[in-house]
Amino acid sequence: MKTLQHNKEQFVEALLAWYDENARILPWRSLPTPYRVWVSEIMLQQTRVEAVKPYFERFMQAFPTLSSLAEAKDDELVKVWEGLGYYRRVSNMKKCAQQCMEHFHGELPSTYEELLTLAGIGSYTAGAIASIAFRQPVAAVDGNVLRVFSRILISKDDISKEATKKKFHELINEYIPKDRPDAFNQALMEIGAMICVPNSAPRCNICPLAAHCLGYQSGEAHALPIKSGKKKRRIEEKTVVVMVCEDQCYLQKRPEQGLLANLYEFYMFHQFLSKAEVEKHFQEQYEIVQTLSLLDAKHIFSHVEWHMKGFLIEIKPKDQLTGLWVKKQELKDTYALPSAYKVYKEALDIYWRR
């Protein structure tokens, strides 16, 4: 790997000067307390800034402190997170808040090493909190930063490898100015999000780092970073059944382990079924008033894809209703449905509006 040693100071200077002029105004930047920085960083994992903004405000209102989060009821927590996806993040946040209450006097610890001991906090998040909230000179290396530095230094190392991430973490630690570690890390993230963007499309013509970027100068930037192919996702076929009885719909809780653990969902078969097969399954227990075919849908998780068919069945009970039946307003206020079921929740809304 070539290094920019002779340009390091100028590079940092150019980066910070650009950031001072161009940093976006974001809700969590205006008051970067450790709690706010942590919440925003967890939300921003795998989620766009624009999508996070309303969630951040809502979360802060519902759980303004670490202690309120540590004591949150799981259903309330998931309801506030509803639609943001990757629900493991929010259950880890509650665990992390409890760890802080128990081991760190009710506060997030200030060092990179201590932060790493907490649930859901990996190297990037620990670096972000330590540098932005506590102004510690430690790198925060995520996919954006790996891409930017791979281009700047013409690194051909595979950025999906842990060894590469570690190497960059150590290398970037040497760039961090002691007086502005918070601005340095945020500036790198900002350059990655706005200028040195992914998919062979860096905007070098307007980049403040071009004069210090070996990838730009050599014409290799567009071919970087090197990232080995991801494993193909497993495809699972599902049939989602939205069961309705007057002004109520049926929900069930998912298993405690695995994908979307402990969250609510509509009734689901783990294979494709025809309308006739679905009706046959329910007709012993219920009188079927009508069955509507819904749109097919697809939801992509990190390792799995759900390909879904859907039906809405309106039923009348032959006996007492059993299981969890919730009213429209309860579904809105209390029960969170993962975004995997978005198409079917919308279909239910339309049905209820008729």
Ligand code: SF4
């Ligand atoms: S000059 Fe181009 S490749 Fe280099 S950091 Fe800027 S946008 Fe990225």
